[in-house]
Amino acid sequence: MRATNLTRRLAIALVAMGLGLFAPRTAAAQHETAADLLDGERAYRNTCANCHGPDGDVIAGIDLGRGRFRRPMTDEDLVRIIRTGIPNTPMPASPMTVEQAQKIVAYLRNRASGARGSLAAGDPVRGKAVFERPGATACTSCHRVGASGSRLGPDLTDVGTRRSAAELERALVDPGADVAPPNRTYRVVLKDGTTVTGRLLGHDTFSVQLIDSKEQLRSFAKGDLREQGFVPSPMPSYRGTLSPQEIADMVSYLSSLRGR
Amino acid sequence: MRSALRLLFVLALIAPLQAQVSFDRILRGDREPHNWLSYSGTLMNQRYSPLTQITADNARNLQQQWVWQTRSLEKFEATPLVVDGVMYTVEAPNTAVALDAATGRVFCTYPYTPAPEGRPCCGRVNRGLAILGDTLYMGTIDAHLIAIDAKNGKPLWNTVVANAAQRYSITSSPTVVKDKVIIGTGGGDGPIRGHISAFDAKTGKEAWRFYTIPGPGEPGHETWAGDSWKVGGVGVWNAGAYDPETNLVFFGTGNPAPDWDGSTRRGDNLYSDSVVALDADTGTLKWHYQFTPHDELDYDATQVPVLADIEWQGRPRKVMLWANRNGIMYVLDRVTGEFLKGKPYVKTNWLDGFDAKGRPNRVKFPTPEGTLVFPHVHGGTNWAPPSYSPRTGLFYVATWENSGIVSVTGQFPRVMSSNAQQTAMGQTTLVPFYNDATEPYGVVRAYDPKTLDQVWEFKMSDITWGGTLVTAGDVVFSGGREGYLLALDAKTGKLLWRSSVGGQVNAAAMSYAVNGRQFVAIAAGNALFAYALPAN
Numbered sequence: 001m002r003a004t005n006l007t008r009r010l011a012i013a014l015v016a017m018g019l020g021l022f023a024p025r026t027a028a029a030q031h032e033t034a035a036d037l038l039d040g041e042r043a044y045r046n047t048c049a050n051c052h053g054p055d056g057d058v059i060a061g062i063d064l065g066r067g068r069f070r071r072p073m074t075d076e077d078l079v080r081i082i083r084t085g086i087p088n089t090p091m092p093a094s095p096m097t098v099e100q101a102q103k104i105v106a107y108l109r110n111r112a113s114g115a116r117g118s119l120a121a122g123d124p125v126r127g128k129a130v131f132e133r134p135g136a137t138a139c140t141s142c143h144r145v146g147a148s149g150s151r152l153g154p155d156l157t158d159v160g161t162r163r164s165a166a167e168l169e170r171a172l173v174d175p176g177a178d179v180a181p182p183n184r185t186y187r188v189v190l191k192d193g194t195t196v197t198g199r200l201l202g203h204d205t206f207s208v209q210l211i212d213s214k215e216q217l218r219s220f221a222k223g224d225l226r227e228q229g230f231v232p233s234p235m236p237s238y239r240g241t242l243s244p245q246e247i248a249d250m251v252s253y254l255s256s257l258r259g260r
Numbered sequence: 261m262r263s264a265l266r267l268l269f270v271l272a273l274i275a276p277l278q279a280q281v282s283f284d285r286i287l288r289g290d291r292e293p294h295n296w297l298s299y300s301g302t303l304m305n306q307r308y309s310p311l312t313q314i315t316a317d318n319a320r321n322l323q324q325q326w327v328w329q330t331r332s333l334e335k336f337e338a339t340p341l342v343v344d345g346v347m348y349t350v351e352a353p354n355t356a357v358a359l360d361a362a363t364g365r366v367f368c369t370y371p372y373t374p375a376p377e378g379r380p381c382c383g384r385v386n387r388g389l390a391i392l393g394d395t396l397y398m399g400t401i402d403a404h405l406i407a408i409d410a411k412n413g414k415p416l417w418n419t420v421v422a423n424a425a426q427r428y429s430i431t432s433s434p435t436v437v438k439d440k441v442i443i444g445t446g447g448g449d450g451p452i453r454g455h456i457s458a459f460d461a462k463t464g465k466e467a468w469r470f471y472t473i474p475g476p477g478e479p480g481h482e483t484w485a486g487d488s489w490k491v492g493g494v495g496v497w498n499a500g501a502y503d504p505e506t507n508l509v510f511f512g513t514g515n516p517a518p519d520w521d522g523s524t525r526r527g528d529n530l531y532s533d534s535v536v537a538l539d540a541d542t543g544t545l546k547w548h549y550q551f552t553p554h555d556e557l558d559y560d561a562t563q564v565p566v567l568a569d570i571e572w573q574g575r576p577r578k579v580m581l582w583a584n585r586n587g588i589m590y591v592l593d594r595v596t597g598e599f600l601k602g603k604p605y606v607k608t609n610w611l612d613g614f615d616a617k618g619r620p621n622r623v624k625f626p627t628p629e630g631t632l633v634f635p636h637v638h639g640g641t642n643w644a645p646p647s648y649s650p651r652t653g654l655f656y657v658a659t660w661e662n663s664g665i666v667s668v669t670g671q672f673p674r675v676m677s678s679n680a681q682q683t684a685m686g687q688t689t690l691v692p693f694y695n696d697a698t699e700p701y702g703v704v705r706a707y708d709p710k711t712l713d714q715v716w717e718f719k720m721s722d723i724t725w726g727g728t729l730v731t732a733g734d735v736v737f738s739g740g741r742e743g744y745l746l747a748l749d750a751k752t753g754k755l756l757w758r759s760s761v762g763g764q765v766n767a768a769a770m771s772y773a774v775n776g777r778q779f780v781a782i783a784a785g786n787a788l789f790a791y792a793l794p795a796n
Binding site: 045054 | 427
């Protein structure tokens with residue numbers, strides 16, 4: 001199965017809560033009103049988005065929209081950082097009042113918690129069995145969990161921390177709808193006609209890097225290619241192949257994958 | 261008598277090694293092409309090297325000569341200076357360094373530690389030094405201007421230009437004009453009131469100040485609603501240009517603040533997103549042209565003004581060329597500020613034309629369902645400097661094709677791409693790149709200033725924060741996020757050569773010569789690279 005990327009703002013905090021990525025909410029952000037959240041969003045857009053991006057995920061290691069920081073942060077930590085910045089980093093101080101900064105924190109916390117999605121009513125044990133079921137469309141022929149499975153597709157070891165239940169379900173029934181950039185499939189045809197298809201690991205004006213179906217890391221000079229380009233995701237839709245209950249079970253299993 | 265003549269001859273040979281950098285030398289930098297005496301080579305900002313050793317025919321033989329690695333993890337945006345074999349640059353944020361331009365070996369450094377509150381929006385970076393006499397000048401990220409002895413790296417004076425705690429900063433190279441050092445304040449995405457100031461080169465004493473937002477009673481003040489002028493931003497992020505015939509110094513100005521929400525600052529918000537022409541002696545405003553009135557898309561004029569003398573509609577004209585962040589390329593009369601022509605140079609849809617005075621007619625506004633805007637806030641180009649060749653008569657710009665969705669006033673426009681990472685304000689290391697053909701990309705393009713028509717382009721897969729350099733050997737050097745230094749034929753855009761520099765190119769190249777050998781230098785990642793043809 002190929003994990004998909006809905007709009008990032010609808011990402012999970014579901015499992016992150018369990019991992020302690022969210023610190024306990026404190027009084028600073030507990031009493032926000034809808035107006036406060038709108039104020040917070042507006043302030044975020046005006047002040048923070050230039051560097052952090054509209055979804056808060058532009059800076060490596062930080063995903064404000066999902067409540068991910070480089071270390072656990074209390075609301076007070078965040079308010080302080082918004083106001084004073086972080087020395088020796090590009091994060092500047094801000095002249096905001098505590099109340100204004102609290103509204104931004106409330107907005108971010110609310111956004112992350114609101115993006116948790118709904119758990120499918122499935123059974124993770126049954127889902128694991130479906131996931132590991134052998135066959136032509138076996139999930140493990142492309143995906144890896146822990147030390148098992150192929151590296152061709154996205155590694156799902158911690159997919160439960162990265163995707164909501166709704167996103168996972170969509171990935172199963174409509175896998176080509178929204179493929180995350182790092183999961184795109186690329187095909188190259190060499191001048192002798194040899195065709196290689198794999199997951200794109202990167203490309204530039206002059207070269208392409210793939211992992212192919214044999215899990216080989218391949219690099220090609222574009223000048224050596226007759227054809228090249230993105231191709232649709234090879235992941236099949238499991239709508240009709242799996243029953244609704246099996247899909248719910250799969251979603252439940254995948255949601256439980258939170259890394260080692 | 262013969263021995264006296266011989267002595268004179270010897271003195272003439274060694275004089276360049278000892279001569280101070282007078283303003284006349286800076287002004288006529290084209291007379292000593294082995295040197296690079298100001299940010300873009302000369303005060304016309306053409307970033308054109310008259311050196312001819314490297315040509316379109318032999319550029320394929322370029323070889324790396326040396327690499328100097330910094331200790332900084334910040335973006336390396338500086339263009340070095342070269343004075344008679346000595347290179348001067350800045351390791352971010354504010355360590356000035358003197359190097360042997362032939363070997364990359366360090367002579368001396370001046371490590372300045374800026375105050376921690378100096379943290380502008382887009383990195384603790386520095387774009388280079390200025391020099392006058394034996395003194396280097398460096399703007400700092402905490403908004404100081406520091407004079408440094410070029411021979412030993414000792415600080416001579418340190419003047420506070422603005423209060424960093426109020427979000428002011430300096431990232432640009434200073435601009436030396438006569439006996440003054442002129443510099444603008446960055447930080448205009450925050451609630452500052454930007455300014456351009458001149459300082460006595462010997463003492464650091466302020467000589468004049470021009471506020472980029474007019475105060476009460478000054479013309480243009482009425483273009484700011486209420487007290488919005490006090491915190492309207494309008495920083496200055498890049499070096500200026502100077503025209504000795506009119507004694508005007510020109511600077512581009514930044515966006516008004518808050519960036520994407522104009523509701524609190526109704527009006528045109530002069531002199532945001534403008535070029536201002538100031539009397540170099542007094543700072544008096546002589547003319548201005550505003551590229552983007554009442555900007556709500558962060559289209560700041562953070563580019564360097566490029567001065568050129570071209571034939572315009574059958575007669576010689578002193579013009580200013582400007583590829584703006586707003587996607588429009590301009591030709592202005594630099595004596596009067598008259599708008600001569602404006603034309604999109606990347607896909608642009610926020611305006612549908614100009615009135616007779618060159619005021620754009622904006623047609624795209626935020627809507628609940630979202631409005632697609634070309635270009636995105638990062639612009640058709642950004643701060644990285646372009647170049648102009650008097651030989652080819654072409655203007656070379658490293659551009660982006662990109663777009664965004666504006667759905668809510670005050671909201672950062674949503675990137676029209678699933679790969680939002682690409683719009684970060686530049687990074688140092690190479691990162692995997694997954695874009696497909698529908699997503700933003702970078703292109704080096706050549707334009708004819710007489711028509712603003714595109715003459716050629718070299719398309720890259722990834723975007724670019726690098727500028728361009730053009731040489732009299734008809735080679736254009738550029739690069740981008742992919743981490744290549746590219747050599748392109750200045751007449752055709754054909755790729756002549758490339759070198760993988762292992763990090764993102766966030767600066768424009770420059771060229772110089774030592775002992776008759778031409779070098780091209782480029783900052784990339786966290787290192788500075790120098791290339792030349794084989795010594796034999």
